[in-house]
Amino acid sequence: MDTLTWVILVLCLCFVAFLLYTRQFKWLLRVGRNMVLGAAGILAANALLAGIGLAVGVNAITAMVVGVLGLPGFMMLYLAQLLVG
Numbered sequence: 001m002d003t004l005t006w007v008i009l010v011l012c013l014c015f016v017a018f019l020l021y022t023r024q025f026k027w028l029l030r031v032g033r034n035m036v037l038g039a040a041g042i043l044a045a046n047a048l049l050a051g052i053g054l055a056v057g058v059n060a061i062t063a064m065v066v067g068v069l070g071l072p073g074f075m076m077l078y079l080a081q082l083l084v085g
Contacts, residue, residue: 016028031067031068032067034066034067034068034070035063035064035066035067036063037066038062038063038065038066038067038070038073038074039058039062039063039066041066041074042056042058042062042063042066042074042077043058045074045078046058049078054078054081054082054085055081056077056078056081062077065077
């Protein structure tokens with residue numbers, strides 16, 4: 001792996017350690033659950049909206065947006081795709 005990948009990995013591990021230390025781990029679990037549910041929601045919405053040509057790719061960034069922002073983030077992704085794409 002290149003240096004940037006290692007730096008990002010170490011920063012993420014430090015963030016998780018900080019959350020464990022400050023007893024904020026429930027927040028991290030909630031965001032993780034929302035990321036999984038958001039990715040499933042994007043896949044379902046893509047299946048429904050494929051007929052009109054509106055689809056959002058499922059990747060780590062889109063899952064993170066939905067995981068942190070929730071439903072407003074989900075709607076923001078599709079609105080951005082509609083305006084840009």
